[in-house]
Ligand SMILES: O=P(O)(O)OP(=O)(O)OP(=O)(O)OC[C@H]1O[C@@H](n2cnc3c(O)ncnc32)[C@H](O)[C@@H]1O
């Protein structure tokens with residue numbers, strides 16, 4: 001770094017705005033695609049899912065939520081020639097030092113069986129011994145990429161606790177074992193509108209909407 005480099009005085013890069021039109025939802029998770037389409041509802045874009053375009057599922061080689069979100073959005077924008085919005089998210093359990101974290105989908109195995117993944121979370125908390133806390137948070141990184149390689153990314157979070165047994169049949173993934181702080185019901189017992197008012201995805205969405213719309 002040169003001696004006169006002063007990080008306080010670097011001009012911030014201009015945030016690129018999204019113009020109305022088609023937007024690829026760069027996810028192969030139907031639960032996410034549904035939630036993202038609902039959150040995008042009032043914002044005048046026309047969502048098309050990666051599945052509908054036959055786009056492949058890129059390998060998630062990043063070591064952070066943001067890195068994985070960016071690589072998924074950039075791959076979809078490049079292949080489709082359209083702006084693309086991706087989501088990389090997961091459940092981080094404090095007693096498990098943040099696991100499953102970026103491996104949240106992978107804990108469900110190739111069958112994407114979240115009964116197995118939720119059981120694994122609970123068993124690993126129990127394996128920590130009787131003093132282990134149940135605190136956890138969900139993280140959602142959203143990345144919006146354009147075909148020329150420009151990308152903007154935002155990260156949201158919601159804190160809560162893990163409960164057992166799983167409860168509720170709304171939502172997806174780990175929702176049946178996650179109760180947000182200040183509530184008694186799991187994300188899978190809430191109506192979608194209630195989850196959208198407080199979720200990690202909604203938190204990231206508020207930042208994205210404020211910046212690019
Ligand atoms: O990569 P894409 O194609 O978007 O789909 P994916 O399911 O593989 O998604 P991720 O790689 O981001 O993995 C995140 C996993 O974390 C879980 N997850 C993320 N957000 C969640 C939410 O709101 N409620 C419950 N589980 C969630 C969910 O099971 C996801 O499979």
Ligand SMILES: [Mg+2]
Pocket residue numbers: 060105
């Ligand atoms: Mg994935």
